[in-house]
Amino acid sequence: MQRNLLLVDDETNIQSAMRRTLKRDGYTIYCADNGSDALKMLLNHKIHVIVSDQRMPGMTGSELFGEVSQRFPETIRIVLSGYADFSAVSDAINRGAIYKFLTKPWDDSLLRGHVLEAFQRYELSWRNRQLTEIFNSTMEGIMITDQAGIIQAVNPAFTAITGYSKKEALGRTPRLLRSRKEAPERYHEMWQNLSAQGLWQGELWNRRKNGEDYPQWMSISALPNDEGEQGQYVALFIDISEQKEREACIEYQAYHDALTALPNRRLFQDRLEQALVQAERNACSLAVLFVDLDRFKVINDSLGHDMGDQLLQAAAKRLNDTVRQEDTVARIGGDEFTVLLPSIKKRPAVEKIADKIVSAFRRPFEIAGQTLHLSSSIGIAVFPGDGETPERLMKNADSAMYCAKTAGRNDYRFYSQSMNTDAKRRLILENDLHEALAGNELIPFYQVQQDAQRGVVSGMEVLLRWHHPQHGAIMPSDFISLAEENGLIIPIGSWVLEQACAQAKSWLDIGYGDFTVAVNLSARQLQQPGLLKVVQHALDTTGLPARNLELEITENLLLNDTERNIALLHRLHDLGIRLALDDFGTGYSSLSYLKKFPFDVLKIDQSFVRGLPDNQDDVALVDAIITMGHKLGMKVIAEGVETSGQLTLLRRLACDLVQGYFISLPLPAMEVEKLFKP
Numbered sequence: 001m002q003r004n005l006l007l008v009d010d011e012t013n014i015q016s017a018m019r020r021t022l023k024r025d026g027y028t029i030y031c032a033d034n035g036s037d038a039l040k041m042l043l044n045h046k047i048h049v050i051v052s053d054q055r056m057p058g059m060t061g062s063e064l065f066g067e068v069s070q071r072f073p074e075t076i077r078i079v080l081s082g083y084a085d086f087s088a089v090s091d092a093i094n095r096g097a098i099y100k101f102l103t104k105p106w107d108d109s110l111l112r113g114h115v116l117e118a119f120q121r122y123e124l125s126w127r128n129r130q131l132t133e134i135f136n137s138t139m140e141g142i143m144i145t146d147q148a149g150i151i152q153a154v155n156p157a158f159t160a161i162t163g164y165s166k167k168e169a170l171g172r173t174p175r176l177l178r179s180r181k182e183a184p185e186r187y188h189e190m191w192q193n194l195s196a197q198g199l200w201q202g203e204l205w206n207r208r209k210n211g212e213d214y215p216q217w218m219s220i221s222a223l224p225n226d227e228g229e230q231g232q233y234v235a236l237f238i239d240i241s242e243q244k245e246r247e248a249c250i251e252y253q254a255y256h257d258a259l260t261a262l263p264n265r266r267l268f269q270d271r272l273e274q275a276l277v278q279a280e281r282n283a284c285s286l287a288v289l290f291v292d293l294d295r296f297k298v299i300n301d302s303l304g305h306d307m308g309d310q311l312l313q314a315a316a317k318r319l320n321d322t323v324r325q326e327d328t329v330a331r332i333g334g335d336e337f338t339v340l341l342p343s344i345k346k347r348p349a350v351e352k353i354a355d356k357i358v359s360a361f362r363r364p365f366e367i368a369g370q371t372l373h374l375s376s377s378i379g380i381a382v383f384p385g386d387g388e389t390p391e392r393l394m395k396n397a398d399s400a401m402y403c404a405k406t407a408g409r410n411d412y413r414f415y416s417q418s419m420n421t422d423a424k425r426r427l428i429l430e431n432d433l434h435e436a437l438a439g440n441e442l443i444p445f446y447q448v449q450q451d452a453q454r455g456v457v458s459g460m461e462v463l464l465r466w467h468h469p470q471h472g473a474i475m476p477s478d479f480i481s482l483a484e485e486n487g488l489i490i491p492i493g494s495w496v497l498e499q500a501c502a503q504a505k506s507w508l509d510i511g512y513g514d515f516t517v518a519v520n521l522s523a524r525q526l527q528q529p530g531l532l533k534v535v536q537h538a539l540d541t542t543g544l545p546a547r548n549l550e551l552e553i554t555e556n557l558l559l560n561d562t563e564r565n566i567a568l569l570h571r572l573h574d575l576g577i578r579l580a581l582d583d584f585g586t587g588y589s590s591l592s593y594l595k596k597f598p599f600d601v602l603k604i605d606q607s608f609v610r611g612l613p614d615n616q617d618d619v620a621l622v623d624a625i626i627t628m629g630h631k632l633g634m635k636v637i638a639e640g641v642e643t644s645g646q647l648t649l650l651r652r653l654a655c656d657l658v659q660g661y662f663i664s665l666p667l668p669a670m671e672v673e674k675l676f677k678p
């Protein structure tokens with residue numbers, strides 16, 4: 001720090017003598033001949049110490065210092081004058097306007113000592129002012145107590161943080177700020193540390209005047225008194241509630257899924273790990289459920305991601321509402337959820353929950369004014385039987401889920417050992433399916449649809465077979481859903497359509513009578529933008545009349561995005577193609593809903609036919625479906641007819657068409673030809 005000194009004397013030789021003496025101490029020295037010049041100097045320079053003569057023309061030293069003490073109170077003021085002047089300045093000394101009175105003539109070393117001391121005094125008070133400034137302006141709350149813990153000083157930040165004014169805090173003890181969130185032992189520990197080491201720091205909950213608890217980071221140090229004992233305590237603290245919130249938020253984000261606010265995979269695995277430890281200790285079971293939403297991808301692709309997101313949120317909520325508080329539901333991927341049932345007694349208990357979830361998803365969702373239908377496939381792995389580690393349990397639940405999916409969706413499956421081999425096989429198949437089409441491994445089979453009353457062939461349903469070079473014949477149930485998922489169903493579907501049309505055309509040309517060829521359409525194909533063109537192209541290139549082509553569409557496929565589907569089916573129908581509603585009875589259809597679609601044929605699902613002729617409920621249902629179909633102007637076909645009893649009853653119930661192993665198996669084209677000739 002530079003030291004600036006101002007010397008004021010009307011006698012120039014005294015000025016320069018002083019200057020000579022004091023220069024040795026390295027000050028920056030300014031000089032003035034009279035009081036008013038000195039005041040100007042003070043205005044223009046930061047002067048720390050002034051040494052002034054008393055008797056000067058115009059303004060005396062004490063008059064000057066009276067002025068200086070008002071305007072520049074920090075400047076240290078020394079009068080250097082004849083002893084005779086002392087009485088003239090004593091009044092000013094008493095008022096505090098003068099710090100020291102030194103007499104002329106002076107002793108060099110004494111003068112130097114006094115001036116040096118004046119500078120030290122200046123610097124001390126400057127430092128004090130700085131500390132006060134820091135005390136008042138710092139963001140940290142500061143609280144100083146005496147040895148007994150009585151608050152002696154607090155700063156404005158203290159008030160800002162705690163809400164207590166200085167007046168309210170002084171004289172009280174820090175108990176004023178105690179929060180009930182903090183255990184009494186904590187304070188005990190704090191005092192022990194303080195008395196042993198003179199220091200404590202850490203996080204502490206405090207309470208504001210308004211009753212709000214908040215976390216703070218605090219450091220308390222003991223200041224020794226002049227006897228070397230702990231005399232005062234200084235506590236510095238900052239409010240860390242915002243920082244805590246940020247940390248909590250980051251932690252939350254790390255363990256939760258942003259879209260649904262459900263736990264994410266990480267948190268699920270943590271909880272599963274903990275639950276496994278518990279289960280092992282208590283020798284009880286736990287279950288992991290892998291829940292996958294069926295056809296979610298189709299909805300997401302066709303209705304847009306916004307709707308998809310909303311649907312996921314609604315699905316997450318529904319899933320969460322189905323289970324108990326102590327169960328964990330997590331979202332671990334796009335449309336994949338997991339459920340942890342941490343303590344279960346018996347398998348039926350898990351079945352009950354899985355049932356509840358499956359039926360919860362059967363209820364349609366209302367999203368942005370649209371009714372959406374979703375279903376779920378669930379795989380279940382149970383500890384200890386199906387795995388001992390989180391990874392194994394989740395993997396096995398996943399395999400079980402895949403089995404539930406391939407087995408027709410909308411259901412649950414418990415894990416079994418054989419599923420892993422199934423999963424592996426699936427993976428192999430998925431790779432091979434890419435080659436299948438190009439390698440001529442796919443073969444259309446044909447299954448006869450017979451006129452129930454007259455007993456003649458009225459149509460053929462095309463059912464795809466895959467002749468795998470290593471695995472032999474593979475059924476559609478093992479590869480159609482695969483093809484739907486990876487999109488291969490689009491080229492495969494178009495190819496089947498062309499094959500079927502070409503085959504039917506050649507049969508027509510040979511003169512096998514009038515019949516329809518029925519081709520199955522999958523969900524993905526319906527979503528395909530160019531479907532109409534693909535169908536038109538198949539008809540054009542093969543020359544098959546449109547009225548000889550029938551498209552079978554599963555009821556479930558139509559439920560979402562209804563308006564678009566109604567329009568699409570009408571356009572197909574307008575081409576002259578016949579439309580059949582496949583698997584009728586397994587979905588959610590109502591009569592009013594069916595009326596909107598231009599279906600020509602209603603196909604009663606095999607599951608109803610299976611119960612014929614003995615199961616009276618099924619008889620009543622099939623009867624009702626046939627009557628209803630006829631009322632709506634549709635032909636009705638029963639699929640899965642396996643016995644003569646079924647056939648007889650269906651005839652009696654006035655079913656129009658029948659299809660099933662009892663009439664004919666699905667066969668290659670070569671063999672089916674024979675059936676045309678009675």
Ligand code: C2E
Nearest residue numbers: 463464475476477496520521522640641642660661662666
């Ligand atoms: P779907 O359309 O319901 O086809 C009827 C299924 O029932 C066929 O199984 C058929 O072989 C079988 N079936 C026929 N008669 C009987 C019977 O009397 N008893 C029993 N238990 N079953 C009978 P498949 O061929 O395994 O086909 C399964 C599903 O795969 C079909 O169900 C259809 O949804 C799908 N699929 C087959 N081929 C194609 C195709 O070319 N394209 C598309 N998109 N899907 C296809």
Ligand code: CA
Nearest residue numbers: 461520552582
């Ligand atoms: Ca079908």
Ligand code: CA
Nearest residue numbers: 582583605639
């Ligand atoms: Ca069917």
